[in-house]
Amino acid sequence: MQGCGVIIVGAGFGGLVTTLGLQRFGLSCRVFEKAPALEEVGAGISLSPNSTRVLIALGLRRQLDQICNSPEALCTKHFETGEVRALNESVNYEKQYGAPYYQVHRADLHALLTETVLGNDPDAIHLNRDFVGFESRGNSVEARFADGSSASGEVLIGCDGIKSVMRDLLWRPGKPHYLGYVAYRGLTPVDRLPDGLIAPPSATFSGPGRHFTRYLIRGKELVNYVAFAQRAEWTDEGWFVGAGIDEVLENFVGWAPEVLHIIKNTRGGHCHKWGLFGRSPLSRWTRERATLLGDAAHPMLPFLGQGSSIAIEDGFVLARALAEYDDPATALAKYEAARLPRANETVQQSAAQGERKHRRPEPGDTMRELLQTQLFAYDATSVAI
Numbered sequence: 106m107q108g109c110g111v112i113i114v115g116a117g118f119g120g121l122v123t124t125l126g127l128q129r130f131g132l133s134c135r136v137f138e139k140a141p142a143l144e145e146v147g148a149g150i151s152l153s154p155n156s157t158r159v160l161i162a163l164g165l166r167r168q169l170d171q172i173c174n175s176p177e178a179l180c181t182k183h184f185e186t187g188e189v190r191a192l193n194e195s196v197n198y199e200k201q202y203g204a205p206y207y208q209v210h211r212a213d214l215h216a217l218l219t220e221t222v223l224g225n226d227p228d229a230i231h232l233n234r235d236f237v238g239f240e241s242r243g244n245s246v247e248a249r250f251a252d253g254s255s256a257s258g259e260v261l262i263g264c265d266g267i268k269s270v271m272r273d274l275l276w277r278p279g280k281p282h283y284l285g286y287v288a289y290r291g292l293t294p295v296d297r298l299p300d301g302l303i304a305p306p307s308a309t310f311s312g313p314g315r316h317f318t319r320y321l322i323r324g325k326e327l328v329n330y331v332a333f334a335q336r337a338e339w340t341d342e343g344w345f346v347g348a349g350i351d352e353v354l355e356n357f358v359g360w361a362p363e364v365l366h367i368i369k370n371t372r373g374g375h376c377h378k379w380g381l382f383g384r385s386p387l388s389r390w391t392r393e394r395a396t397l398l399g400d401a402a403h404p405m406l407p408f409l410g411q412g413s414s415i416a417i418e419d420g421f422v423l424a425r426a427l428a429e430y431d432d433p434a435t436a437l438a439k440y441e442a443a444r445l446p447r448a449n450e451t452v453q454q455s456a457a458q459g460e461r462k463h464r465r466p467e468p469g470d471t472m473r474e475l476l477q478t479q480l481f482a483y484d485a486t487s488v489a490i
């Protein structure tokens with residue numbers, strides 16, 4: 106694509122990485138975000154080699170090494186006794202897959218991406234712009250916002266998350282449906298815990314109907330945890346709400362002392378509770394010069410920790426396609442053909458992993474080697490488009 110004008114809706118990880126990719130290839134773009142300020146929730150995120158490879162290709166290696174941890178050892182523990190059931194003491198994803206595995210505070214990663222985008226182009230991000238509609242006009246697309254303003258470009262990309270307006274406009278309107286899980290996310294200062302409790306740095310406890318995963322972030326000063334529980338209904342208002350630690354503890358009665366210590370010492374005495382929602386997979390994302398990316402196209406359960414990583418892959422492949430093909434509609438078709446099967450497959454695999462994690466533990470329940478290779482070895486910087 107030549108000339109100017111990619112319009113991106115949404116400044117989450119998907120929108121920002123797409124912007125960085127387009128900037129890298131010298132294509133002009135602007136991001137429109139409905140929030141009045143750029144921020145991320147107070148929680149950790151794990152990034153597997155399939156996405157860190159992209160972030161490194163975008164020139165961010167040095168900064169990532171400063172803000173992220175790479176787990177040296179991973180383990181699964183028995184949910185009641187805390188006994189180690191499987192331990193990998195010499196994790197070296199970089200050697201195995203050519204890129205590291207990172208664990209980081211979401212706000213730190215979001216700040217790094219935002220600063221880099223704005224360093225490349227101080228006018229790239231427009232806040233307080235609530236996208237409400239668009240119109241295709243031959244070779245251009247006009248995006249409209251709730252405040253009455255509009256923006257024109259050659260291509261429009263909806264990176265507006267699971268509740269995507271763009272998805273409803275492109276395809277049949279629909280509502281996300283509750284998938285039967287709640288996730289409590291909290292941060293616990295390491296210095297409040299008994300010495301030696303957090304060993305090794307990353308661990309997962311799986312039990313019937315529940316699972317608890319924890320790892321270190323912010324220079325190993327904070328334990329980030331996500332506690333998942335199956336629940337028939339989501340009755341709270343909104344997608345995520347505050348939750349007291351008593352509520353989390355009620356869900357983990359009888360669990361290993363390590364789990365209970367971490368929950369009881371949650372910073373501020375409270376965490377956030379998320380209902381996990383999904384949408385039916387789409388068989389198309391693109392219409393002419395408009396397409397979808399990230400959670401807007403393929404929201405997934407977080408049981409493989411892949412939602413952001415797959416959005417990051419999407420963003421780089423889309424930028425490559427727009428740089429490579431002169432005709433924007435061809436570029437979007439190539440992007441969709443390269444990405445849709447992998448994204449929908451990961452949606453399915455994430456749901457299956459949830460079922461495995463929430464039954465009584467069985468030998469061989471850790472992420473299957475084949476699945477890990479399929480996910481982690483993917484190279485968005487060189488895959489055919």
Ligand SMILES: Cc1cc2nc3c(=O)[nH]c(=O)nc-3n(C[C@H](O)[C@H](O)[C@H](O)COP(=O)(O)OP(=O)(O)OC[C@H]3O[C@@H](n4cnc5c(N)ncnc54)[C@H](O)[C@@H]3O)c2cc1C
Binds near residue numbers: 235410
């Ligand atoms: C409990 C939990 C744990 C997770 N852990 C991991 C993990 O460890 N690793 C991982 O890779 N993924 C993880 N995920 C998934 C990950 O958080 C998402 O897949 C990812 O954030 C999606 O990014 P996105 O940019 O597509 O969407 P979002 O992050 O939702 O960003 C969408 C953006 O669009 C904006 N927006 C929305 N509507 C409009 C509009 N009308 N106009 C303008 N702007 C708009 C929003 O304000 C937002 O900034 C987890 C998810 C959950 C729930």
